[in-house]
Amino acid sequence: MSCMITGNVPLMSGAPTRVFIARLAGVAVFDPAGDQVGRVRDVVVALRLAPRPPRVLGLVVEVAPRRPVFLPITRVTVIEADAIIFDGRLNVRRFQKRDSETLVIAELLDRTIRFRDTGEPVSVVDVAMEPTRTRDWLVGKVAVSRAGGRGRVAGRGERSERPGVRGVRGRGLRRRGESLIVNWDAVEGFSAVEHGQGAAGLIAAFERMKPADLANFVHELPEKRRTEVAVALDDERLADVLEELPEDDQIEILGKLEVDRAADVLEAMGPDDAADLLGELPTEQREQLLTLMQPQDAAPVRRLLTYADDSAGGLMTTDPVIIAPDATVAEALAQIRNPDLNPALAAQVYVCRPPTATPTGRYLGTVHFQRLLREPPPTLVSGIVDAELDPLRPTMSLEAVAMYLATYNLVAGAVVDENGHLLGAVTIDDVLDHLLPEDWRESVMDAGAEVSADPEEEALRGTGGNP
Template identity: 60%
Template sequence: MTGTPGRVFISHLSAVAVFDPGGDQVGRLRDVVVAMRTAGQPPRVLGLVVEVTTRRRIFLPMTRVTSVETGEVITTGLVNLRRFEQRPTETLVLAEMLDRRVTLTETGELVTVLDVAMSAGRGRDWFISKLFVQKQKPGGGSALRRRRGATLTVDWHAVTGFERPEDQQGAANLLATFEQLRPADLANVLHNLSPKRRAEVASALDDDRLADVLEELPEDDQVEILGQLREERAADVLEAMDPDDAADLISELPEETAERLLDLMEPDEAEDVRRLLTYSDDTAGGMMTTEPIVVEPDATIAEVLAMVRNPDLSPALAGQVYVTRPPTETPTGKYLGVVHFQRLLRDPPFTLVGAVVDTDLQPLRPDTPLAEVAGFLAAYNLVAAPVVDEDDHLLGAVTVDDVLDHLLPQDWREGSVHGDARVAAPTAVRSRVHGT
């Protein structure tokens, strides 16, 4: 595999083996799935098409890829074996981008794409960064006899020709326009679309993006959108949501539908949601997330800060770390205390968190009512609070944003405060929304 560290030429990935963390082969890579973007921005890599041993081709999100190295790809081990189905807004690199004729922006020359490179960005994000192209050497004769010209590597923005037709007014164009919106703002736009166009856009969003948007929508919109997805995909989207938000949404579904979706989810993800469904939604147990940052007391501050840097964590969850005996998956071993983010910044990186843990803050019980949870956060100026059972096992954490969701009126997402979010959207977005 060629390229500088963090950059991979995709043709070199064709047919490489894909392994789980234990070294067992999952399958072989057959293609890379990307999403085109507007304004010359490089396409984002969504995931990989992997052919498993049954010759079925499945989709492996980049969020479940831990390493891309010479001759192999390593995954987290969580692989969904449902058959891959390409969506209208997705492009396959090997199948659709290689051998494509594009134009060099600077000179206007036509070139042929021989290879495409993807580069690692922040977190686990990857983007298309470079194109390896070949010029057509001038001269007569048939195409078969015509000599090839020079090859060169150029940046993505140095060529044109991959764009979709400008007159295409489908969900793909809307998605490209909406890409820079925050989930809350995109949720507001979706809410104001016609039901048909809302379904088109929701269907074209990738699972993680749709999950983020669903968490910001009113419950009736959530139920409507989820009900229009294939059940297999609906289960994938629920897995991508925060467990507490997924539980809230599932609780609004008919019992038979909810049970089918839970059965289709990964067992570990479904177990967290089922546990949350046992609590009333206006209690600490019903509002908590089951995925806070949890470490053992012998972890170093340097190790914990690396976990806090995870860009997928909300600011509230990244604000403090919970220290327990093993296991650290909820429900954990005995809860020992909490370490606040500011304390992590004040002490040397080699310090063990067990030496700086705050044991004075009393945790909440899962049956603590909403009013008491809100008062607890306000009294101690907290953005999150631990929730433990009667045996002092950490069950999860309640964050201030979830408390606010329950304290505000049910229709607050449709009120003037949230509605003003569309002012921040580009003019093109507003005109297209009102035109649908």
């Protein structure tokens, strides 16, 4: 078996190798034909009585559409830095964690444990699994971070190949102290229930994950762990995740944050998403949060809250790409190149006389990005604007907006008031969000398939990893 090794440890013939589990997060999983079937979300282990190391049962693999399934470790044939290959047999029944099982990334990272001989507290940075001669995998090593100690602790373990563990941007997070790799039996405390467990390591493991995929992962966490992750995420990242979560999760997480932090996160959300979330809160709580938000951020949200949810005004975002008529094609293209911009919003720019902040001066029309690509960079947008297409009105119904976009083959449309001022734009993703059943996010996240039990899986998991 080919294995991903840690740091600069050489891979010797016949020698056991280590795979640090947090580094597996997001790694692609392939069948023998080379087709990707999903990505690693976590690793399932069975904790055993000390000092016996946990046994690795298998991987949690996320397959389309966002469904976690269990892949027994016995079916994994290759583990490399950027790919895992299995023997092609995969039961797509939805994974459900059992009481005897522990998820390494979701539950063990960032846990505070103690050195068995001194009682000194340390934080779990990662754990490493190692193959045995019988083809089992055991968790034999733990990478830990000491709060502020210096120098090597003789006899306890090895100094990590990584001189420091990179911290995670966010409130209250600091760079970790010295990191060590120790034997599993050198530490204790993995079975204790911990309150206030951090989440820096877990977040680092999934830092490259798209917001929608991270939201799916957060949705699956226990409430306690979900809150810890939310507290540790920075405002922008948490805002992106909240926008992808079901309504109940949004309300729960927002309610667990300190009120000032909740207001900051709402400021980082898109005005339309913030308005949708605030609209589900009690009036008193909603007003408190709006008052704590910066006035320039609260004002568009307050405007959106005045419209019905299923109207163009309630669907629109107040942050489309707006340019003045004397702007050039080059300037317009520079704005839609913004990587943080919603692709639907980047599909066109809206030309308005100053002021260009919504509600704008007089709306003149739209320029689609394909037209921008066909024109010389110095061309003024006023000369290529499409002024013939009537804009949406804020009181138009959801059905009317959907028909408008379908009729003209658009992914977004301008919303203009009776005085000709641009109020915002409705994008196709918001239309679909409201046309789908209210619980569509939960349905996608909780999607499963009725598949017969897998005898090998049941034998491995049904006995706590001791078939």
